[in-house]
Amino acid sequence: MYNLAILKENYDVGVIKYDTYLKETGFKRSKKYANIKSIIVFIFPFANLKVSGKYLPARFSYGIDYHRAVVDEINKALNLINLKNYQVFSDISFLQEKICGHLAGLGTIGKNTLLINPKYGTQFVIGEAVTSEEFGEYDDVIEFDPCNGCNLCVQACPNCALDNGLIKNKCLSYLNQVDSFDFPLYDKMKNIYGCDICQDVCPHNYNKEYTYNKLYDFNDKSIIDLDELINLTEEEYKLKYFDKAFNWITKLRMIRNIVVLKVKHQEISLEKIDEIINKYKDVTWFYDHMQYLRKKVKK
Template identity: 35%
Template structure:
Protein backbone atom coordinates (compact mmCIF):
# COMPACT_ATOMS: atom_id res chain seq x y z
CA UNK A 1 0.00 0.00 0.00
CA UNK A 2 2.88 2.34 0.77
CA UNK A 3 4.33 1.86 -2.70
CA UNK A 4 0.93 2.50 -4.28
CA UNK A 5 0.70 5.67 -2.21
CA UNK A 6 4.09 6.88 -3.46
CA UNK A 7 3.23 6.07 -7.06
CA UNK A 8 -0.02 8.03 -6.79
CA UNK A 9 1.83 10.99 -5.31
CA UNK A 10 4.08 11.04 -8.36
CA UNK A 11 1.01 11.71 -10.50
CA UNK A 12 0.48 14.86 -8.42
CA UNK A 13 4.16 15.85 -8.86
CA UNK A 14 4.79 15.23 -5.16
CA UNK A 15 8.38 14.03 -4.88
CA UNK A 16 8.81 14.12 -1.11
CA UNK A 17 6.46 11.85 0.81
CA UNK A 18 7.20 10.00 4.03
CA UNK A 19 5.51 8.38 6.99
CA UNK A 20 5.85 9.60 10.55
CA UNK A 21 4.86 7.41 13.51
CA UNK A 22 1.54 8.15 15.25
CA UNK A 23 3.09 9.33 18.50
CA UNK A 24 3.06 10.10 21.32
CA UNK A 25 5.91 12.54 20.58
CA UNK A 26 7.66 12.69 23.94
CA UNK A 27 10.88 14.03 22.41
CA UNK A 28 8.98 16.95 20.93
CA UNK A 29 7.20 17.52 24.25
CA UNK A 30 10.56 18.29 25.89
CA UNK A 31 11.53 20.65 23.06
CA UNK A 32 8.19 22.47 23.17
CA UNK A 33 8.13 22.86 26.96
CA UNK A 34 11.64 24.30 26.80
CA UNK A 35 10.47 26.87 24.24
CA UNK A 36 7.52 27.84 26.42
CA UNK A 37 9.77 28.24 29.45
CA UNK A 38 12.05 30.57 27.48
CA UNK A 39 9.12 32.56 26.08
CA UNK A 40 10.00 31.54 22.52
CA UNK A 41 6.42 31.30 21.32
CA UNK A 42 4.43 33.86 19.37
CA UNK A 43 0.83 32.71 19.76
CA UNK A 44 0.36 31.45 16.21
CA UNK A 45 1.18 27.92 17.40
CA UNK A 46 -1.16 25.38 18.98
CA UNK A 47 -0.70 26.02 22.69
CA UNK A 48 -2.40 22.85 23.97
CA UNK A 49 0.61 20.64 24.71
CA UNK A 50 -1.51 17.49 24.83
CA UNK A 51 -2.71 18.04 21.26
CA UNK A 52 0.86 18.59 20.07
CA UNK A 53 2.13 15.40 21.69
CA UNK A 54 -0.81 13.01 21.23
CA UNK A 55 -2.21 12.82 17.65
CA UNK A 56 -4.85 10.45 19.05
CA UNK A 57 -6.65 13.50 20.46
CA UNK A 58 -7.15 14.95 16.98
CA UNK A 59 -7.90 11.66 15.23
CA UNK A 60 -8.98 8.78 17.49
CA UNK A 61 -7.51 5.55 16.15
CA UNK A 62 -4.61 7.23 14.34
CA UNK A 63 -1.96 4.74 13.25
CA UNK A 64 0.37 6.79 11.04
CA UNK A 65 0.96 10.26 9.63
CA UNK A 66 1.52 10.82 5.90
CA UNK A 67 3.80 13.83 5.42
CA UNK A 68 4.38 15.62 2.11
CA UNK A 69 6.66 18.47 1.06
CA UNK A 70 5.66 21.07 -1.53
CA UNK A 71 8.58 23.01 -3.04
CA UNK A 72 7.81 26.61 -4.02
CA UNK A 73 11.07 28.23 -5.16
CA UNK A 74 10.72 30.09 -8.49
CA UNK A 75 13.92 32.11 -8.36
CA UNK A 76 15.21 35.26 -6.69
CA UNK A 77 13.31 38.42 -7.64
CA UNK A 78 15.19 41.61 -6.82
CA UNK A 79 12.06 43.71 -7.26
CA UNK A 80 10.06 41.72 -4.70
CA UNK A 81 8.80 43.36 -1.50
CA UNK A 82 7.10 40.22 -0.18
CA UNK A 83 8.51 36.85 0.87
CA UNK A 84 9.06 34.12 -1.71
CA UNK A 85 6.46 31.89 -0.10
CA UNK A 86 3.75 34.40 -1.05
CA UNK A 87 4.62 34.87 -4.74
CA UNK A 88 1.97 32.37 -5.86
CA UNK A 89 -1.44 31.31 -4.59
CA UNK A 90 -1.84 30.61 -0.88
CA UNK A 91 0.08 27.43 -0.11
CA UNK A 92 -2.53 26.40 2.46
CA UNK A 93 -5.05 26.06 -0.37
CA UNK A 94 -2.72 24.30 -2.83
CA UNK A 95 -1.27 21.84 -0.31
CA UNK A 96 -4.69 21.02 1.10
CA UNK A 97 -6.09 20.34 -2.39
CA UNK A 98 -3.30 17.86 -3.09
CA UNK A 99 -3.55 16.21 0.32
CA UNK A 100 -7.29 15.76 -0.15
CA UNK A 101 -6.64 14.04 -3.50
CA UNK A 102 -4.25 11.66 -1.75
CA UNK A 103 -6.82 10.96 0.95
CA UNK A 104 -9.55 10.32 -1.62
CA UNK A 105 -7.25 7.86 -3.39
CA UNK A 106 -6.71 5.99 -0.11
CA UNK A 107 -10.44 6.01 0.74
CA UNK A 108 -11.00 4.07 -2.51
CA UNK A 109 -8.15 1.66 -1.76
CA UNK A 110 -8.53 1.01 1.97
CA UNK A 111 -11.77 -0.08 3.57
CA UNK A 112 -12.75 2.09 6.52
CA UNK A 113 -10.00 4.63 5.86
CA UNK A 114 -10.34 7.66 8.15
CA UNK A 115 -8.22 10.78 7.98
CA UNK A 116 -7.74 14.47 8.72
CA UNK A 117 -5.73 16.82 6.50
CA UNK A 118 -3.62 19.76 7.73
CA UNK A 119 -1.37 22.32 6.08
CA UNK A 120 0.25 24.70 8.59
CA UNK A 121 -3.02 24.93 10.52
CA UNK A 122 -2.96 21.69 12.47
CA UNK A 123 -2.06 21.00 16.09
CA UNK A 124 1.14 19.06 15.38
CA UNK A 125 4.59 20.52 14.64
CA UNK A 126 4.97 20.33 10.86
CA UNK A 127 8.78 20.44 10.76
CA UNK A 128 9.10 17.85 13.50
CA UNK A 129 6.80 15.54 11.52
CA UNK A 130 8.77 16.10 8.29
CA UNK A 131 11.97 15.16 10.10
CA UNK A 132 10.35 12.10 11.67
CA UNK A 133 9.15 11.06 8.20
CA UNK A 134 12.73 11.16 6.87
CA UNK A 135 12.04 13.99 4.42
CA UNK A 136 14.82 16.36 5.45
CA UNK A 137 17.21 17.49 8.15
CA UNK A 138 17.18 20.46 10.49
CA UNK A 139 19.05 23.67 9.90
CA UNK A 140 20.36 25.96 12.63
CA UNK A 141 17.53 28.33 11.61
CA UNK A 142 14.92 25.70 12.49
CA UNK A 143 13.93 25.01 8.88
CA UNK A 144 13.69 21.56 7.33
CA UNK A 145 16.26 21.25 4.54
CA UNK A 146 16.14 18.95 1.51
CA UNK A 147 18.91 18.13 -0.96
CA UNK A 148 16.97 19.16 -4.07
CA UNK A 149 14.97 22.20 -2.92
CA UNK A 150 16.87 23.34 0.15
CA UNK A 151 14.47 24.76 2.72
CA UNK A 152 12.09 26.33 0.21
CA UNK A 153 9.34 23.80 0.93
CA UNK A 154 5.91 23.80 2.50
CA UNK A 155 4.78 20.91 4.70
CA UNK A 156 1.41 19.18 4.89
CA UNK A 157 0.27 16.02 6.63
CA UNK A 158 -2.56 13.50 6.82
CA UNK A 159 -3.43 11.87 10.12
CA UNK A 160 -4.95 8.50 9.29
CA UNK A 161 -5.97 5.14 10.69
CA UNK A 162 -3.89 2.90 8.39
CA UNK A 163 -0.63 1.44 9.79
CA UNK A 164 1.80 2.61 7.11
CA UNK A 165 5.35 1.66 8.06
CA UNK A 166 7.18 4.73 9.42
CA UNK A 167 10.29 6.04 7.70
CA UNK A 168 13.53 6.78 9.55
CA UNK A 169 14.71 10.32 10.34
CA UNK A 170 17.87 11.45 8.60
CA UNK A 171 20.88 11.36 10.92
CA UNK A 172 22.41 14.66 9.77
CA UNK A 173 22.14 18.42 10.20
CA UNK A 174 23.04 21.50 8.20
CA UNK A 175 26.66 22.65 7.75
CA UNK A 176 26.33 24.79 10.89
CA UNK A 177 28.17 27.66 9.21
CA UNK A 178 26.14 30.08 11.38
CA UNK A 179 25.62 32.51 8.47
CA UNK A 180 21.90 32.63 9.24
CA UNK A 181 22.73 33.48 12.87
CA UNK A 182 24.93 36.39 11.80
CA UNK A 183 22.59 37.73 9.10
CA UNK A 184 19.16 37.44 10.78
CA UNK A 185 17.67 40.99 10.95
CA UNK A 186 16.27 40.45 14.44
CA UNK A 187 18.98 38.16 15.83
CA UNK A 188 16.19 35.60 16.15
CA UNK A 189 18.30 32.59 15.11
CA UNK A 190 19.94 31.52 18.34
CA UNK A 191 22.56 29.09 17.03
CA UNK A 192 21.28 25.99 18.82
CA UNK A 193 18.65 24.92 16.28
CA UNK A 194 16.04 27.13 17.93
CA UNK A 195 14.75 30.64 17.23
CA UNK A 196 13.09 33.37 19.21
CA UNK A 197 9.99 33.97 17.05
CA UNK A 198 9.25 37.29 18.75
CA UNK A 199 12.43 38.70 17.17
CA UNK A 200 11.74 37.19 13.73
CA UNK A 201 10.96 39.81 11.09
CA UNK A 202 8.49 37.47 9.37
CA UNK A 203 6.46 37.27 12.59
CA UNK A 204 6.67 41.02 13.14
CA UNK A 205 5.28 41.72 9.65
CA UNK A 206 2.24 39.60 10.56
CA UNK A 207 1.75 40.97 14.06
CA UNK A 208 -1.51 42.87 14.58
CA UNK A 209 -0.69 44.28 18.00
CA UNK A 210 1.15 47.54 18.43
CA UNK A 211 4.81 47.28 17.47
CA UNK A 212 7.56 47.98 19.99
CA UNK A 213 10.58 50.14 19.18
CA UNK A 214 12.59 46.94 18.76
CA UNK A 215 10.00 45.56 16.32
CA UNK A 216 10.16 48.74 14.25
CA UNK A 217 13.96 48.66 14.08
CA UNK A 218 13.87 45.04 12.95
CA UNK A 219 11.18 45.85 10.38
CA UNK A 220 13.43 48.53 8.87
CA UNK A 221 16.30 46.13 8.23
CA UNK A 222 15.13 45.37 4.67
CA UNK A 223 12.35 46.24 2.25
CA UNK A 224 10.02 43.22 2.55
CA UNK A 225 6.64 44.38 3.85
CA UNK A 226 5.49 40.81 4.45
CA UNK A 227 7.66 37.94 5.60
CA UNK A 228 11.44 37.59 5.60
CA UNK A 229 13.74 35.38 3.51
CA UNK A 230 17.14 36.29 4.94
CA UNK A 231 17.95 33.11 6.89
CA UNK A 232 17.01 31.00 3.87
CA UNK A 233 18.64 33.15 1.20
CA UNK A 234 22.03 33.16 2.94
CA UNK A 235 21.96 29.41 3.64
CA UNK A 236 24.56 27.47 1.60
CA UNK A 237 22.12 24.56 1.32
CA UNK A 238 19.87 26.88 -0.72
CA UNK A 239 22.49 27.70 -3.34
CA UNK A 240 21.73 26.25 -6.77
CA UNK A 241 18.51 24.60 -5.60
CA UNK A 242 15.99 23.44 -8.17
CA UNK A 243 12.88 25.43 -8.98
CA UNK A 244 9.55 23.84 -8.13
CA UNK A 245 7.97 21.37 -10.53
CA UNK A 246 4.51 22.16 -9.12
CA UNK A 247 2.64 24.25 -11.67
CA UNK A 248 0.41 25.69 -8.96
CA UNK A 249 3.39 27.59 -7.52
CA UNK A 250 4.53 28.87 -10.92
CA UNK A 251 1.25 30.44 -12.04
CA UNK A 252 -0.28 33.88 -11.39
CA UNK A 253 2.85 35.13 -9.65
CA UNK A 254 2.94 38.49 -7.91
CA UNK A 255 6.17 39.86 -6.45
CA UNK A 256 5.01 43.20 -5.08
CA UNK A 257 2.29 44.75 -3.00
CA UNK A 258 1.69 48.24 -4.35
CA UNK A 259 1.32 51.03 -1.79
CA UNK A 260 -0.82 53.24 -4.02
CA UNK A 261 -3.22 50.36 -4.57
CA UNK A 262 -3.40 49.70 -0.83
CA UNK A 263 -4.32 53.32 -0.17
CA UNK A 264 -6.99 53.36 -2.85
CA UNK A 265 -9.03 50.31 -1.72
CA UNK A 266 -10.97 49.30 1.38
CA UNK A 267 -10.04 46.35 3.56
CA UNK A 268 -13.05 44.49 2.18
CA UNK A 269 -11.81 45.04 -1.37
CA UNK A 270 -8.29 44.03 -0.35
CA UNK A 271 -9.62 40.71 1.00
CA UNK A 272 -11.71 40.21 -2.14
CA UNK A 273 -8.74 40.75 -4.45
CA UNK A 274 -6.19 38.78 -2.47
CA UNK A 275 -8.16 36.15 -0.55
CA UNK A 276 -6.17 33.44 -2.34
CA UNK A 277 -2.83 34.89 -1.19
CA UNK A 278 -1.02 33.92 2.00
CA UNK A 279 -0.56 37.57 3.03
CA UNK A 280 -4.26 38.45 3.05
CA UNK A 281 -5.27 36.81 6.33
CA UNK A 282 -4.34 39.73 8.59
CA UNK A 283 -6.02 42.28 6.34
CA UNK A 284 -4.87 45.49 4.73
CA UNK A 285 -3.98 47.51 7.85
CA UNK A 286 -1.01 45.38 8.95
CA UNK A 287 0.66 45.52 5.53
CA UNK A 288 -0.05 49.25 5.20
CA UNK A 289 1.60 49.84 8.58
CA UNK A 290 4.67 47.83 7.57
CA UNK A 291 4.87 49.61 4.24
CA UNK A 292 4.76 53.05 5.84
CA UNK A 293 7.46 52.21 8.40
CA UNK A 294 9.79 50.88 5.69
CA UNK A 295 8.86 53.60 3.18
CA UNK A 296 9.61 56.32 5.73
CA UNK A 297 12.96 54.75 6.43
CA UNK A 298 13.90 54.81 2.73
CA UNK A 299 12.60 58.36 2.39
CA UNK A 300 14.81 59.45 5.31
CA UNK A 301 17.83 57.78 3.72
CA UNK A 302 17.22 59.73 0.48
CA UNK A 303 17.05 62.99 2.42
Protein backbone atom coordinates in the same frame (compact mmCIF):
# COMPACT_ATOMS: atom_id res chain seq x y z
CA MET B 1 -3.00 -2.69 1.84
CA TYR B 2 -2.29 0.78 0.59
CA ASN B 3 0.19 1.23 -2.22
CA LEU B 4 2.62 3.70 -0.66
CA ALA B 5 5.10 3.08 -3.50
CA ILE B 6 2.84 4.89 -5.96
CA LEU B 7 2.58 7.82 -3.55
CA LYS B 8 6.37 7.99 -3.24
CA GLU B 9 6.86 7.83 -6.99
CA ASN B 10 4.75 10.94 -7.43
CA TYR B 11 5.28 12.99 -4.29
CA ASP B 12 7.89 13.95 -1.70
CA VAL B 13 6.28 12.12 1.15
CA GLY B 14 7.07 10.12 4.27
CA VAL B 15 4.85 8.20 6.68
CA ILE B 16 5.25 7.99 10.44
CA LYS B 17 3.36 6.47 13.34
CA TYR B 18 1.55 9.03 15.43
CA ASP B 19 2.98 7.27 18.48
CA THR B 20 6.50 7.96 17.21
CA TYR B 21 5.66 11.65 16.93
CA LEU B 22 4.22 11.65 20.46
CA LYS B 23 7.23 9.80 21.84
CA GLU B 24 9.79 12.10 20.17
CA THR B 25 8.04 15.33 21.11
CA GLY B 26 6.83 14.27 24.55
CA PHE B 27 3.31 15.49 23.67
CA LYS B 28 0.28 13.64 25.03
CA ARG B 29 -2.41 12.11 22.85
CA SER B 30 -5.49 14.33 23.08
CA LYS B 31 -9.08 13.06 23.20
CA LYS B 32 -9.82 14.82 19.92
CA TYR B 33 -7.22 12.77 18.08
CA ALA B 34 -7.60 9.59 20.13
CA ASN B 35 -7.87 7.33 17.07
CA ILE B 36 -4.99 8.61 14.99
CA LYS B 37 -2.44 5.96 14.06
CA SER B 38 -0.42 7.48 11.21
CA ILE B 39 0.74 10.78 9.78
CA ILE B 40 1.44 11.07 6.06
CA VAL B 41 3.79 14.03 5.67
CA PHE B 42 4.25 15.85 2.35
CA ILE B 43 6.60 18.62 1.30
CA PHE B 44 5.84 20.87 -1.67
CA PRO B 45 8.66 22.98 -3.11
CA PHE B 46 7.83 26.58 -3.90
CA ALA B 47 9.32 28.85 -6.56
CA ASN B 48 13.11 28.85 -6.48
CA LEU B 49 13.33 31.86 -8.76
CA LYS B 50 14.58 35.14 -7.38
CA VAL B 51 12.54 38.04 -8.64
CA SER B 52 14.23 41.40 -8.27
CA GLY B 53 12.37 44.23 -6.59
CA LYS B 54 12.28 46.17 -3.35
CA TYR B 55 8.69 45.47 -2.34
CA LEU B 56 8.23 41.75 -2.63
CA PRO B 57 6.70 39.19 -0.31
CA ALA B 58 8.84 36.27 0.83
CA ARG B 59 9.14 33.48 -1.73
CA PHE B 60 6.76 31.06 0.00
CA SER B 61 3.97 33.55 -0.73
CA TYR B 62 4.83 34.44 -4.35
CA GLY B 63 2.05 32.33 -5.80
CA ILE B 64 -1.32 31.08 -4.74
CA ASP B 65 -1.90 30.77 -0.98
CA TYR B 66 -0.20 27.50 -0.08
CA HIS B 67 -2.73 26.77 2.64
CA ARG B 68 -5.29 26.25 -0.11
CA ALA B 69 -3.02 24.64 -2.69
CA VAL B 70 -1.46 22.09 -0.31
CA VAL B 71 -4.80 20.76 0.91
CA ASP B 72 -5.91 20.23 -2.71
CA GLU B 73 -2.63 18.56 -3.64
CA ILE B 74 -2.78 16.20 -0.66
CA ASN B 75 -6.38 15.24 -1.43
CA LYS B 76 -5.32 14.43 -5.00
CA ALA B 77 -2.35 12.42 -3.77
CA LEU B 78 -4.40 10.36 -1.33
CA ASN B 79 -6.91 9.61 -4.02
CA LEU B 80 -4.11 7.68 -5.73
CA ILE B 81 -4.01 5.17 -2.89
CA ASN B 82 -7.73 5.30 -2.30
CA LEU B 83 -7.40 6.43 1.31
CA LYS B 84 -10.80 7.51 2.57
CA ASN B 85 -10.49 8.19 6.23
CA TYR B 86 -8.16 11.10 6.85
CA GLN B 87 -7.91 14.77 7.71
CA VAL B 88 -5.52 17.22 6.04
CA PHE B 89 -3.61 20.11 7.63
CA SER B 90 -1.05 22.59 6.49
CA ASP B 91 0.46 25.23 8.74
CA ILE B 92 -2.75 25.62 10.73
CA SER B 93 -2.19 22.28 12.35
CA PHE B 94 -2.14 20.75 15.81
CA LEU B 95 1.15 19.13 14.80
CA GLN B 96 4.67 20.52 14.77
CA GLU B 97 5.14 20.07 11.06
CA LYS B 98 8.94 20.43 10.89
CA ILE B 99 9.30 17.64 13.43
CA CYS B 100 6.83 15.51 11.44
CA GLY B 101 8.89 16.13 8.30
CA HIS B 102 12.10 15.28 10.10
CA LEU B 103 10.74 12.03 11.55
CA ALA B 104 9.34 11.11 8.12
CA GLY B 105 12.81 11.25 6.57
CA LEU B 106 12.24 14.47 4.64
CA GLY B 107 15.10 16.47 6.12
CA THR B 108 16.82 17.78 9.24
CA ILE B 109 16.17 21.03 11.13
CA GLY B 110 18.97 23.54 10.64
CA LYS B 111 20.20 26.52 12.66
CA ASN B 112 17.68 28.74 10.88
CA THR B 113 15.15 26.46 12.63
CA LEU B 114 13.72 25.31 9.30
CA LEU B 115 13.53 21.80 7.94
CA ILE B 116 16.23 21.34 5.31
CA ASN B 117 15.73 18.79 2.59
CA PRO B 118 18.75 17.60 0.56
CA LYS B 119 16.96 18.34 -2.75
CA TYR B 120 14.99 21.52 -2.03
CA GLY B 121 16.97 23.14 0.79
CA THR B 122 14.41 24.99 2.89
CA GLN B 123 12.26 26.08 -0.04
CA PHE B 124 9.13 24.09 0.53
CA VAL B 125 6.01 24.06 2.60
CA ILE B 126 4.77 21.15 4.65
CA GLY B 127 1.33 19.56 4.78
CA GLU B 128 0.10 16.34 6.32
CA ALA B 129 -2.79 13.95 6.55
CA VAL B 130 -3.62 12.18 9.79
CA THR B 131 -5.47 8.91 9.66
CA SER B 132 -6.59 6.03 11.85
CA GLU B 133 -5.23 3.64 9.19
CA GLU B 134 -1.99 1.74 9.78
CA PHE B 135 0.60 1.04 7.12
CA GLY B 136 2.86 -1.95 6.59
CA GLU B 137 5.98 0.16 6.67
CA TYR B 138 6.99 3.51 8.10
CA ASP B 139 9.77 5.93 7.28
CA ASP B 140 12.69 6.83 9.45
CA VAL B 141 14.89 9.89 9.90
CA ILE B 142 17.64 10.33 7.33
CA GLU B 143 21.32 10.77 8.08
CA PHE B 144 21.81 14.39 7.07
CA ASP B 145 23.75 17.02 9.00
CA PRO B 146 22.89 20.25 7.21
CA CYS B 147 24.88 22.82 9.19
CA ASN B 148 28.20 21.15 9.84
CA GLY B 149 30.12 24.19 11.08
CA CYS B 150 28.14 26.73 9.06
CA ASN B 151 26.70 29.73 10.90
CA LEU B 152 25.66 31.94 8.00
CA CYS B 153 21.99 32.34 8.90
CA VAL B 154 22.79 33.23 12.51
CA GLN B 155 25.21 35.92 11.31
CA ALA B 156 22.85 37.19 8.62
CA CYS B 157 19.71 37.66 10.71
CA PRO B 158 19.50 41.45 11.07
CA ASN B 159 17.67 41.28 14.39
CA CYS B 160 19.77 38.47 15.90
CA ALA B 161 16.62 36.36 16.15
CA LEU B 162 18.49 33.08 15.74
CA ASP B 163 20.14 32.01 18.96
CA ASN B 164 19.84 28.27 19.54
CA GLY B 165 16.31 28.50 18.17
CA LEU B 166 14.13 31.35 17.08
CA ILE B 167 13.39 34.40 19.23
CA LYS B 168 9.96 34.97 17.78
CA ASN B 169 9.50 38.56 18.95
CA LYS B 170 12.63 39.62 17.09
CA CYS B 171 11.87 37.73 13.89
CA LEU B 172 10.83 40.01 11.02
CA SER B 173 8.58 37.32 9.64
CA TYR B 174 6.63 37.44 12.88
CA LEU B 175 6.78 41.22 13.27
CA ASN B 176 5.41 41.99 9.83
CA GLN B 177 2.37 39.82 10.56
CA VAL B 178 1.45 41.47 13.86
CA ASP B 179 0.83 44.85 15.52
CA SER B 180 3.88 45.70 17.57
CA PHE B 181 5.36 48.78 19.16
CA ASP B 182 8.96 47.58 18.68
CA PHE B 183 9.37 49.98 15.78
CA PRO B 184 13.20 49.90 15.45
CA LEU B 185 13.05 46.13 14.91
CA TYR B 186 11.11 46.73 11.68
CA ASP B 187 13.84 48.92 10.19
CA LYS B 188 15.72 45.89 8.81
CA MET B 189 12.74 44.46 6.97
CA LYS B 190 13.36 43.32 3.39
CA ASN B 191 9.99 41.87 2.40
CA ILE B 192 6.44 43.25 2.55
CA TYR B 193 5.40 39.92 4.10
CA GLY B 194 7.54 37.22 5.69
CA CYS B 195 11.33 37.25 5.58
CA ASP B 196 13.76 35.29 3.42
CA ILE B 197 17.11 36.51 4.77
CA CYS B 198 18.11 33.37 6.70
CA GLN B 199 17.04 31.22 3.74
CA ASP B 200 18.79 33.34 1.12
CA VAL B 201 22.16 32.83 2.81
CA CYS B 202 21.70 29.10 3.40
CA PRO B 203 24.05 27.12 1.11
CA HIS B 204 21.36 24.46 0.75
CA ASN B 205 19.32 26.96 -1.24
CA TYR B 206 22.08 28.06 -3.63
CA ASN B 207 21.65 27.24 -7.31
CA LYS B 208 18.80 24.86 -6.75
CA GLU B 209 17.16 23.43 -9.81
CA TYR B 210 13.98 21.50 -9.28
CA THR B 211 10.50 21.33 -10.63
CA TYR B 212 7.69 22.87 -8.63
CA ASN B 213 4.00 23.38 -9.17
CA LYS B 214 3.44 26.52 -11.23
CA LEU B 215 0.76 27.54 -8.74
CA TYR B 216 3.62 28.70 -6.54
CA ASP B 217 5.03 31.01 -9.21
CA PHE B 218 5.28 34.74 -8.73
CA ASN B 219 2.06 36.37 -9.92
CA ASP B 220 0.87 39.92 -10.50
CA LYS B 221 -0.83 40.05 -7.10
CA SER B 222 2.61 39.66 -5.48
CA ILE B 223 3.22 43.33 -6.26
CA ILE B 224 1.10 45.73 -4.26
CA ASP B 225 0.70 49.37 -5.16
CA LEU B 226 0.61 51.53 -2.00
CA ASP B 227 -1.84 54.10 -3.39
CA GLU B 228 -4.21 51.43 -4.59
CA LEU B 229 -3.96 49.65 -1.24
CA ILE B 230 -4.78 52.81 0.71
CA ASN B 231 -7.94 53.24 -1.31
CA LEU B 232 -9.19 49.69 -0.74
CA THR B 233 -11.55 48.97 2.13
CA GLU B 234 -10.58 46.10 4.42
CA GLU B 235 -13.19 43.91 2.67
CA GLU B 236 -11.86 44.86 -0.77
CA TYR B 237 -8.33 43.97 0.37
CA LYS B 238 -9.54 40.57 1.57
CA LEU B 239 -11.43 39.99 -1.67
CA LYS B 240 -8.63 41.09 -3.98
CA TYR B 241 -5.95 39.03 -2.23
CA PHE B 242 -8.20 36.11 -1.26
CA ASP B 243 -5.79 33.64 -2.87
CA LYS B 244 -2.59 35.04 -1.34
CA ALA B 245 -1.03 33.83 1.91
CA PHE B 246 -0.86 37.41 3.19
CA ASN B 247 -4.61 37.88 2.81
CA TRP B 248 -5.20 37.50 6.54
CA ILE B 249 -2.72 40.04 7.91
CA THR B 250 -5.11 42.96 7.28
CA LYS B 251 -4.73 45.92 4.99
CA LEU B 252 -3.32 48.19 7.71
CA ARG B 253 -0.44 45.85 8.54
CA MET B 254 0.33 45.59 4.84
CA ILE B 255 0.34 49.41 4.53
CA ARG B 256 2.66 49.56 7.58
CA ASN B 257 4.99 47.00 5.97
CA ILE B 258 5.15 48.85 2.66
CA VAL B 259 5.72 52.21 4.34
CA VAL B 260 8.55 50.72 6.43
CA LEU B 261 10.26 49.68 3.19
CA LYS B 262 9.45 52.93 1.38
CA VAL B 263 11.10 54.87 4.20
CA LYS B 264 14.06 52.49 4.23
CA HIS B 265 14.57 53.18 0.51
CA GLN B 266 13.69 56.88 0.91
CA GLU B 267 10.96 56.48 -1.71
CA ILE B 268 8.13 58.23 0.13
CA SER B 269 7.44 61.90 0.77
CA LEU B 270 6.46 63.54 4.06
CA GLU B 271 3.20 64.57 2.38
CA LYS B 272 2.34 60.96 1.65
CA ILE B 273 3.13 59.83 5.21
CA ASP B 274 1.02 62.68 6.58
CA GLU B 275 -1.85 61.68 4.32
CA ILE B 276 -1.62 58.12 5.69
CA ILE B 277 -1.30 59.32 9.30
CA ASN B 278 -4.41 61.44 8.94
CA LYS B 279 -6.40 58.63 7.46
CA TYR B 280 -5.64 56.16 10.26
CA LYS B 281 -4.96 58.37 13.26
CA ASP B 282 -7.26 56.38 15.54
CA VAL B 283 -5.18 53.20 15.46
CA THR B 284 -2.47 53.68 18.08
CA TRP B 285 0.12 51.08 17.01
CA PHE B 286 -0.14 52.27 13.43
CA TYR B 287 -0.19 55.99 14.21
CA ASP B 288 2.83 55.74 16.51
CA HIS B 289 4.77 53.70 13.98
CA MET B 290 4.05 56.21 11.21
CA GLN B 291 5.21 59.04 13.47
CA TYR B 292 8.40 57.07 14.16
CA LEU B 293 8.95 56.55 10.43
CA ARG B 294 8.13 60.17 9.60
CA LYS B 295 11.24 61.30 11.49
CA LYS B 296 13.39 59.13 9.23
CA VAL B 297 12.24 60.70 5.97
CA LYS B 298 15.00 62.91 4.61
CA LYS B 299 13.49 66.11 3.30
